[in-house]
Amino acid sequence: MTSARDINQRFLRPAHLPWAELRSTQLSRQAYKRHQHAALSIGAIIEGETCCVCEGQEYRLRPGDIIVIPPHVAHSCNPVASQPRSYHMLYLDVSWCLAQFAPATSLLTIDQPVIRDTGLFARYQEIVALMDAPPSPLLASRLTSLFQALPLIPAPPSRAHYASQQLSDHLLSNLHKPLALDVLANTFALRKETLIRLFRQDTGLTPGAFLNIARIEYAKSRLRAGEDIADVSYQSGFADQSHFHKTFVSYTAATPRQYARGRSISDNN
Template sequence: MASPRDINQRFLRPAHLPWVELRSTQQSRQAYKRHQHAGLSIGAIVDGETCCVCDGQEYRLRYGDIIVIPPQVAHSCNPVASQPRSYHMLFLDASWCLAQFAPAASQLTIAQPVIRDATLFAHYLEIVAMMAAPPSPMLASRLQALFQALPLIPSVPLPVHRASRQLGDHLLENLQRPLALEALAKTFALRKETLIRLFRQDTGLTPGAFLNIARIEYAKSRLRAGEDIADVGYQSGFADQSHFHKTFVSYTAATPRQYARGRSISDNN
């Protein structure tokens, strides 16, 4: 399998629209670990096939398919039979998405995440082309029109166990030095195994995976801000650069340097 360094992929971030990011990846066999995003993810397959497991359901995606993954939904999208595939991923900030509803929603869900609609697919590709070109005043309205065409459902968050919520908060607030699970379980008068089971039931992730994803999401925010990769790895809670690099690749299928080099479309280069 080719190294992520050899894969043709780029990240585009409109300087005037900080709530959107585009990832375009060509002919990649790189797989992802199960993960989640803080924002809304909208993917489009432009070559090959992808097997996506989203919220416990498996979907086979091919050219022309769009998949919509709400914020905080655990998923993975991996190649079929190790064959290469090409795809685009739009990431929209959760706060912006929720504010599009009146009154503003607190959570988004979707009954059928896979959309097979030629008109919507063409609209999506138009946005991809606009983001790769010099800044357009029409980009924001085209993105909003795409969002409004998606069958998203505003909803109320499902109740979660108190221990899961507090464990998640602790991990997010202590990326560098979280307490051991044994110690945290004792504070809830639970066995460690019970705490892990409850957390996975509520989030779709183990505490270890949740912590790694939180670290990677924090690292991405610092890399977008232009901070040095070595400093970002330490700030995100990784003991060394090798661990940071390996974990970043396993959850993003890109290297920290590839992500950091993603350009603003205001750069025009």
């Protein structure tokens, strides 16, 4: 079986545009666990097919397709029949995205996440080329133009159950602590099973998956800042570096070292 280390992919982060990141992946069979991003995710399929499950709907994505996944929406995008696929994923910081609306909004949604538009796909490919080239003043305007062309809908924040909101706040504030659901459920005067069900209804994730994703997102921010992988592993709440590495790969299909370096996973140094 192909290891995540052998996947040919790169992470591109323009220093002058800290709110944008691009992942380019070639011929990967690697699957992901169900996850979410704090950023707006815009994917483009270049080769092969991908099965994406988002908001309870399954989409079959083919070359030329674009998929838009709003921030904090649980999803998975995996290969079809274990066949390789190539794709780009563009991540735009949610604060930047929300500021593009006048007046600024607090939540982004979309009715139809799959876009089949050759013109928009060509604009996406232009952005990929610009991000892979020396810094260009065109990049910011092209990113803004692409964002404005997406059928995103500004909306007020959704109302989560009180216990779900309190639990998510607790998990985000206590990344280092083990998940003690029995204790937390007792705090909310709920059965553990009820707390898990309510949380999954509101987030699309179990509390355990939510905590792992929060830890990984924190780790990614520290790796982008140039911190040592061993230190990041500890800071993110993992028991050891092996557990950190395994969890990181399962949610990102990238190793921590490759994400930190922002270059091809085929380089295993």
